[in-house]
Each structure stands twice: as C-alpha cells, then as structure tokens.
Amino acid sequence: MLAQMKAGEAIKRWATRIKRDGLTLWFAGKHPATPWSVKALAAFVVAYALSPIDLIPDFIPVLGYMDDVLLLPGLIWLTIRLLPPQVLADCRDQADSWMRVQGSQPSSRVGAIVIVLIWIAVSAAIWIGLVQPRL
Numbered sequence: 001m002l003a004q005m006k007a008g009e010a011i012k013r014w015a016t017r018i019k020r021d022g023l024t025l026w027f028a029g030k031h032p033a034t035p036w037s038v039k040a041l042a043a044f045v046v047a048y049a050l051s052p053i054d055l056i057p058d059f060i061p062v063l064g065y066m067d068d069v070l071l072l073p074g075l076i077w078l079t080i081r082l083l084p085p086q087v088l089a090d091c092r093d094q095a096d097s098w099m100r101v102q103g104s105q106p107s108s109r110v111g112a113i114v115i116v117l118i119w120i121a122v123s124a125a126i127w128i129g130l131v132q133p134r135l
Contacts, residue, residue: 021076022049023095024088028079031087038082045075053115 025042028034034042048055049072058064080088 024091027091027094051112
C-alpha cells in the first residue's frame with residue numbers, strides 16, 4: 001500500500017513537471033535568446049501539446065495513449081535539453097508563475113488546425129497510394 005502511494009505521488013510529480021515544461025517551451029518560443037532552431041521545435045511541441053486534438057486519437061487501443069505517454073514527454077524533454085540554461089531558468093520561472101496565477105495551460109487553436117491538416121494529408125496519401133490505383 002505504501003509503495004503504491006509513493007508510486008502514485010511520483011507519477012503525479014512527473015506529470016506536473018511535464019505540464020510545467022510544456023508551458024516553459026511556450027515561453028521559450030517567445031524568448032529572444034532562444035536559438036531559432038529550438039524555437040521552431042518548441043513551437044511544434046507546444047502546438048501539439050496544447051492542441052485539443054491528438055495525432056493518434058485516444059480511442060485507438062494502446063496506440064491512442066502512446067503519444068501522451070511517450071511521444072509528447074520525449075519531445076518536451078528533447079526541446080528542454082536544447083535550451084540555453086539561462087533561457088530555461090527564465091522560462092521555468094515564468095511557467096511556475098503562470099501556473100500559480102492561471103492554474104491551467106493555454107490552449108492552441110493553431111495546434112488543433114495543424115493536427116487536422118496532418119490527418120487530411122495522411123488520408124489523402126492513403127487514398128492516392130492505396131485506394132485510387134485499385135479503382
């Protein structure tokens with residue numbers, strides 16, 4: 001029982017850090033000292049993280065949660081590692097302050113649009129590559 005409580009607390013702390021670091025990337029994308037390549041990666045990660053639509057819908061067994069459990073935390077970790085230390089410290093402070101005041105993350109309509117466009121592109125590619133030749 002004690003081990004379950006400790007594991008549950010550890011998972012909760014990890015999820016809070018991931019949420020904070022996703023918000024940190026949002027601020028890092030606007031920070032003038034962030035290199036442009038890291039800004040581009042941060043913009044992609046933030047758009048995906050804040051999008052109300054997942055790349056892989058959650059109703060698909062197992063795969064639906066892989067982006068939430070593996071892909072997104074991995075992308076956040078990678079982008080955080082690429083930030084200059086001072087930018088990371090400044091942006092984490094901003095993220096902590098935002099979370100204290102706002103209590104939630106912003107949402108991204110642009111992220112939702114990007115995900116919808118990816119789904120349209122994948123559907124078109126499947127149609128052109130697999131379905132159309134058989135007609």
